[in-house]
Amino acid sequence: MPAKLLEGEPIANEIKQEVEAAIADLKSTHGLTPSLAAVQVGENAASRVYIRNQRRSFEEVGMNYKLHELPQDSTQEQVADFIHQLNEDDSATGIILQMPLPKGIDEKALQMEIAPAKDVEGLNPASLGLIAYDNPRLVPCTAMAAIKMLDATGVEVRGKEAVVLGRSTIVGKPVALLLLQRKYSATTTVCHTGTIDGGKLEEHVGKADILIAAIGQREFVKGEWIKEGSIVIDVGINRVRVKSKKTGKTRSKIVGDVEFDTAKERAAFITPVPGGVGPVTVSLLLQNTVNAAKWQVEE
Numbered sequence: 679m680p681a682k683l684l685e686g687e688p689i690a691n692e693i694k695q696e697v698e699a700a701i702a703d704l705k706s707t708h709g710l711t712p713s714l715a716a717v718q719v720g721e722n723a724a725s726r727v728y729i730r731n732q733r734r735s736f737e738e739v740g741m742n743y744k745l746h747e748l749p750q751d752s753t754q755e756q757v758a759d760f761i762h763q764l765n766e767d768d769s770a771t772g773i774i775l776q777m778p779l780p781k782g783i784d785e786k787a788l789q790m791e792i793a794p795a796k797d798v799e800g801l802n803p804a805s806l807g808l809i810a811y812d813n814p815r816l817v818p819c820t821a822m823a824a825i826k827m828l829d830a831t832g833v834e835v836r837g838k839e840a841v842v843l844g845r846s847t848i849v850g851k852p853v854a855l856l857l858l859q860r861k862y863s864a865t866t867t868v869c870h871t872g873t874i875d876g877g878k879l880e881e882h883v884g885k886a887d888i889l890i891a892a893i894g895q896r897e898f899v900k901g902e903w904i905k906e907g908s909i910v911i912d913v914g915i916n917r918v919r920v921k922s923k924k925t926g927k928t929r930s931k932i933v934g935d936v937e938f939d940t941a942k943e944r945a946a947f948i949t950p951v952p953g954g955v956g957p958v959t960v961s962l963l964l965q966n967t968v969n970a971a972k973w974q975v976e977e
Contacts, residue, residue, distance in 0.1 A: 715773050718748065725776050773793070820959045891914055897936065
């Protein structure tokens with residue numbers, strides 16, 4: 679029996695409703711409207727599209743969004759100084775550093791400069807450390823989106839074999855830490871390039887009751903590896919060119935890290951790409967911005 683699709687839009691809409699209610703509460707109780715300060719260094723066409731979509735999402739739920747554009751030739755110190763100014767600016771309750779940054783700029787060092795209570799991407803070491811201490815406040819949005827998709831299945835996670843493919847700071851590591859929380863108590867394995875080089879990836883995937891794929895390689899995980907009845911959450915977003923059999927023309931297509939067509943015949947639940955984790959990730963940036971504002975009010 680084909681897997682049940684874990685569509686992201688319904689989950690994202692629920693989160694947006696929670697966000698709108700929280701914004702109304704902050705306004706009525708504290709006279710505060712959450713506001714995101716987006717910092718872009720230099721010019722990037724792809725980033726422009728992302729920023730435009732960000733702005734629209736924030737305005738739709740009634741939050742403020744302000745873009746700060748810094749010159750292409752800005753130094754590491756100049757960008758850090760600007761972030762420090764935003765840290766002290768009470769009108770900016772959240773800060774996001776737009777990617778990509780110009781060559782020569784250390785993005786990890788700049789993430790460390792963002793005040794933890796304004797770190798809406800959850801990438802400051804303090805934010806990640808709180809996850810390790812079972813007290814998450816602002817969690818990386820894509821990692822949390824994967825967990826939200828898992829929650830949507832209604833499956834009891836405790837004791838299940840969870841396999842995370844990828845060890846990035848944005849997805850792999852925080853997802854693994856969240857799955858290890860007492861709330862979930864999954865038996866968690868993290869696979870990476872060393873696992874692949876050791877020839878053990880297929881073995882680990884085949885044991886996974888829960889598979890979260892975030893390695894950034896198109897359809898790298900073969901559908902035949904997937905365990906029967908498992909949950910597959912595909913975080914991968916890979917653009918490929920495909921040729922139409924009818925017209926012979928090529929077009930752009932987005933695929934995940936997992937061979938979807940084969941995997942869906944084996945899994946119990948699976949996320950589509952696109953339309954799965956993506957919409958939830960966007961809504962969680964909104965939620966993180968609200969939660970950051972709440973954190974600042976508490977302090």
